[in-house]
Amino acid sequence: MAIAQKTLEQPEAESLLSGGEIMCRALVDEGVPVIFGYPGGAIMPFYDALHGCDDLHHVLVRHEQGATHAADGYARITGEVGVCCGTSGPGATNMVTGLANAFMDSVPIVAITGQVARPAIGKDSFQETDVIGVTISVTKHNILVRSIEDLQPAIHDAFAIARSGRPGPVLIDVPKDIQFETYPYQPFTRQTTASPTSIDLDRLLHDATAMIDGARRPLIMAGHGVLLSGASEALRRFAERTGMPVITTLLGLSAFPESHPLSLGMPGMHGPASTNRAIDEADVIFAIGMRFDDRITGKIGDFAPQARIIHVDIEPAELRKVVPTTIAVHGDAKAVLERLTPMVRAAEHDDWLTRVRSWEKPVAAVEDGIPQPLEILRQIKRVSGARAVLVTDVGQHQMWAARHYGYDLPNSHITSGGAGTMGFALPAAMGVKFGKPDAPVWVVAGDGGIQMNIQELGTIAQEGLELKVVIMNNGYLGMVRQWQKFFHGGRYSATPISSPDYTLLAAAYGLQARHVDRAEDLPEAMEWAARTPGTTILDVAIESERNVYPMIPSGKSIAHMIEDPTRNTGDE
Numbered sequence: 001m002a003i004a005q006k007t008l009e010q011p012e013a014e015s016l017l018s019g020g021e022i023m024c025r026a027l028v029d030e031g032v033p034v035i036f037g038y039p040g041g042a043i044m045p046f047y048d049a050l051h052g053c054d055d056l057h058h059v060l061v062r063h064e065q066g067a068t069h070a071a072d073g074y075a076r077i078t079g080e081v082g083v084c085c086g087t088s089g090p091g092a093t094n095m096v097t098g099l100a101n102a103f104m105d106s107v108p109i110v111a112i113t114g115q116v117a118r119p120a121i122g123k124d125s126f127q128e129t130d131v132i133g134v135t136i137s138v139t140k141h142n143i144l145v146r147s148i149e150d151l152q153p154a155i156h157d158a159f160a161i162a163r164s165g166r167p168g169p170v171l172i173d174v175p176k177d178i179q180f181e182t183y184p185y186q187p188f189t190r191q192t193t194a195s196p197t198s199i200d201l202d203r204l205l206h207d208a209t210a211m212i213d214g215a216r217r218p219l220i221m222a223g224h225g226v227l228l229s230g231a232s233e234a235l236r237r238f239a240e241r242t243g244m245p246v247i248t249t250l251l252g253l254s255a256f257p258e259s260h261p262l263s264l265g266m267p268g269m270h271g272p273a274s275t276n277r278a279i280d281e282a283d284v285i286f287a288i289g290m291r292f293d294d295r296i297t298g299k300i301g302d303f304a305p306q307a308r309i310i311h312v313d314i315e316p317a318e319l320r321k322v323v324p325t326t327i328a329v330h331g332d333a334k335a336v337l338e339r340l341t342p343m344v345r346a347a348e349h350d351d352w353l354t355r356v357r358s359w360e361k362p363v364a365a366v367e368d369g370i371p372q373p374l375e376i377l378r379q380i381k382r383v384s385g386a387r388a389v390l391v392t393d394v395g396q397h398q399m400w401a402a403r404h405y406g407y408d409l410p411n412s413h414i415t416s417g418g419a420g421t422m423g424f425a426l427p428a429a430m431g432v433k434f435g436k437p438d439a440p441v442w443v444v445a446g447d448g449g450i451q452m453n454i455q456e457l458g459t460i461a462q463e464g465l466e467l468k469v470v471i472m473n474n475g476y477l478g479m480v481r482q483w484q485k486f487f488h489g490g491r492y493s494a495t496p497i498s499s500p501d502y503t504l505l506a507a508a509y510g511l512q513a514r515h516v517d518r519a520e521d522l523p524e525a526m527e528w529a530a531r532t533p534g535t536t537i538l539d540v541a542i543e544s545e546r547n548v549y550p551m552i553p554s555g556k557s558i559a560h561m562i563e564d565p566t567r568n569t570g571d572e
């Protein structure tokens with residue numbers, strides 16, 4: 001195929017790069033140090049170029065879903081774009097769940113897939129799948145590269161789109177013949193772009209200031225956008241100046257230190273009664289970088305009935321999407337907080353805070369000789385200190401870890417929120433470890449979710465990664481069993497699940513594991529896990545039919561909250 005030379009000078013023969021080499025060089029120029037992927041026929045020229053590219057470390061995962069979650073974990077911990085790649089057909093379709101996960105949680109990743117050669121497209125060729133069609137609804141943008149001259153610009157566009165505004169995943173599909181062609185490479189330097197904001201920002205912030213200054217029972221609700229924009233410090237200054245208590249959503253956890261006197265923790269379906277009641281009684285809610293997910297609002301008509309809402313978000317489509325909003329500000333969380341903080345009056349709301357605290361219930365201590373979920377979390381904190389990052393899977397353990405760990409360091413809590421993707425934690429933790437090699441990285445998973453991407457133990461072993469894996473093993477798909485208990489007459493349909501012997505499994509991978517089933521053995525086992533070099537797995541048997549309390553049933557209001565009938569407290 002002829003090479004178009006439209007805007008470029010005629011290159012020296014030796015300055016021509018193959019498509020595969022252009023892909024490598026563009027990634028390096030974008031500042032990418034590591035990519036997670038799996039080779040195959042349609043992406044072999046790229047892998048061939050990778051062979052000679054010392055500046056890119058390629059991590060061979062065991063399943064392409066693992067690559068997408070690892071890129072996702074890397075992006076969340078570093079604030080940079082995570083990169084994954086795979087071949088056409090099944091390689092690409094294996095990435096769909098990870099893309100959907102990143103899309104729901106606004107995580108910037110770039111996925112590169114090989115495609116069959118252009119003449120073979122549309123012919124049901126071997127490993128041909130319409131990846132653009134398949135991924136259009138789970139990506140922020142996707143691009144089928146149609147010619148070699150479009151290849152380098154497509155890669156830089158993908159990075160710019162992934163990280164701009166509300167971040168998200170972008171997929172680039174590169175036909176194999178384009179990877180073989182040659183073309184001159186244009187030197188590239190990354191530019192930073194200004195964040196978009198509401199056109200009438202000054203007036204909106206002026207109105208917001210008046211509302212905040214006049215509030216008597218105000219609340220801040222902070223979401224993932226605060227972490228994505230690096231606004232934790234700006235949020236702390238704003239909260240301390242206004243004296244407003246701070247609620248952090250599941251994905252906003254760690255955006256505001258939970259040990260801070262103004263912190264109220266997580267709201268919603270499994271949030272403490274006191275936090276949900278505060279929302280019920282608040283007169284002004286300043287919601288920033290969050291999207292009023294239905295797990296937070298419950299029944300929309302009953303959400304925050306007394307409050308006027310100020311909503312700040314980088315994504316205009318989120319504004320006024322779910323809840324009626326008095327002031328809607330389109331803007332970056334950090335930029336808005338930095339503008340707003342000097343405008344608002346310094347205040348304290350001690351009476352309001354004392355009132356909310358009076359609704360809090362002490363955590364019930366349970367001593368039945370069985371390892372307790374909350375004790376497992378306390379032990380993680382004890383043995384690995386403030387620098388630990390927890391990567392959680394999906395289910396009951398996720399809610400316990402969200403509610404009870406106490407996250408102080410920004411981005412120390414990583415989880416799959418919007419999609420609730422079981423199997424996320426183990427591969428995501430690989431990406432987290434690559435992004436923050438000095439931090440102790442803990443995987444907290446259930447016995448169901450850990451088995452969904454357990455194959456990544458092979459990647460972990462091959463890369464010599466050090467992760468600390470804790471399985472809260474209840475012998476059930478616990479969260480679904482809990483719903484069956486509450487809403488389906490206790491009929492445990494397909495929720496009992498067996499596990500392999502994790503000590504044998506770990507040994508097969510050359511890793512170390514221990515099984516713990518007595519509460520008294522837990523502290524020593526946790527110390528062993530923390531101090532043993534390399535990846536360790538702790539398989540901890542917990543009470544099999546323990547429920548997460550409190551719980552507001554889906555689509556209901558706080559009035560329908562289910563509290564623990566067996567213990568004299570509403571909270572776990």
Ligand SMILES: Cc1ncc(C[n+]2csc(CCOP(=O)(O)OP(=O)(O)O)c2C)c(N)n1
Binds near residue numbers: 423445446449476478
């Ligand atoms: C990929 C995927 N499949 C199914 C579900 C539905 N689901 C949500 S929680 C859950 C149970 C999780 O069980 P486990 O991993 O053992 O954790 P536990 O709830 O017991 O802590 C299931 C099946 C899901 N979230 N993701």
